[in-house]
Amino acid sequence: GQQLNQSPQSMFIQEGEDVSMNCTSSSIFNTWLWYKQDPGEGPVLLIALYKAGELTSNGRLTAQFGITRKDSFLNISASIPSDVGIYFCAGSRDDKIIFGKGTRLHILP
Amino acid sequence: DAGITQSPRHKVTETGTPVTLRCHQTENHRYMYWYRQDPGHGLRLIHYSYGVKDTDKGEVSDGYSVSRSKTEDFLLTLESATSSQTSVYFCAISERVPDNSPLHFGNGTRLTVT
DSSP states (O other), X not given: OOOOEEEOSXXXXXXXXOXXXXXXXXXXXXXXXXXXXXXXXXXXXXXXXXXXXXXXEETTEEEEEOTTSSEEEEEEOSOOGGGOEEEEEEEEETTEEEEOOOEEEXXXX | OOOEEEEOSEEEEOTTOOEXXXXXXXXXXXXXXXXXXXXXXXXXXXXXXXXXXXXXXXXXXTTEEEEEEETTEEEXXXXXOOGGGOEEEEEEEESSOTTTSOOEEOOOEEEEEO
16 A cells, blocks of 8 residues: 655754655655644644645745655754654545654754 | 544543544534554544545544544444554544645544553
């Protein structure tokens, strides 16, 4: 079946650093989504991408829908403590949505 | 936040007992989903609904059933709970099909089967 490879699995960074994570697949998708999950809560939508090549920002977050439709990346600029959490990508095709296994972001004091 | 309420938020039950989890939405969205989240497996789809009385199976549907008698409510039932069903369960909703409309999640139900 379809799978999403999300990397890295975890990241340890200093406050103020920029962060980059990505998702790749052997299958093409029509939609890419990025979510953040805080402990004890459900995933919250950060950015939705609907068109190949699309680059979308939400504050300090920027995500792109890869031109091949097989990948997407999420960048976070100038990280702050509240950025800590798990980030999930998701791809949708033919109305079936697949989730990556997440990137856990840690910020060192 | 999308208007999604899951109940209960926490439940401990014994093996072999029936359990029903409820998802209630105030957004009038057509599509509703039940996922389970487990370490190392991420989010896996159990069942979904594309309208009142219209449901279909996801990738991990064995041991689960669902019902949707009203637009706003989607129930997940474990007929006879097993320890392998210990998990965090998330309900999600979307206005249109996933290709055109993102999923929004509730805050989850943590279920422990002893």
